[in-house]
Amino acid sequence: MLTHIVLFKLKDNSAAKVEETAQVLRNMEGKIEELKYIEVGIDVLHSERSYDIALITKFDSMADMDKYQVHPVHQEVIKHMQQVRESSISVDYEL
Template sequence: MLTHIVFFKLKDGSAENVANTAQVLRDMEGKIEVLKSIEVGIDVLHSERSYHIALITKFDSMEALEQYQVHPVHKKVIEHMLQVREASVSVDFES
């Protein structure tokens, strides 16, 4: 199993914008066959070093993650994120 985690800091950190963007991420659920699980969390601390959203996804293999990266549904999400994000960081690990 491969776990893919991404943290997003948005240009507009308003509650409405964060919630809308989190929903864009959640909407991938059930639409990408290689995506085994998805969890989207919104930061509750709002500290100076916090990011707004965490995305945690799981895949059976590196090949499945690569298929996810080019899937049309994920590509539409990437388009949205490129418009709204200020920064992002990720970690991928075997789990």
């Protein structure tokens, strides 16, 4: 199982914009066959080092994650994120 975690810091981190973007991410659920698990969390601490949104996804293999990366639904999400994110970081690991 491959886990892919991305943290996003948004340009506009108002509650409405963060929720709107979180919903864009959540909307991938059930639309990409290779995406076995998705969790979207919104930061509650709002500390100086906080990111606004956490995306946790899981795939059966690296090959499945590669298919996810180019899937049209994910490509639309990428377009949205390119417009709204200030920065992002990620980590990928296998268990």
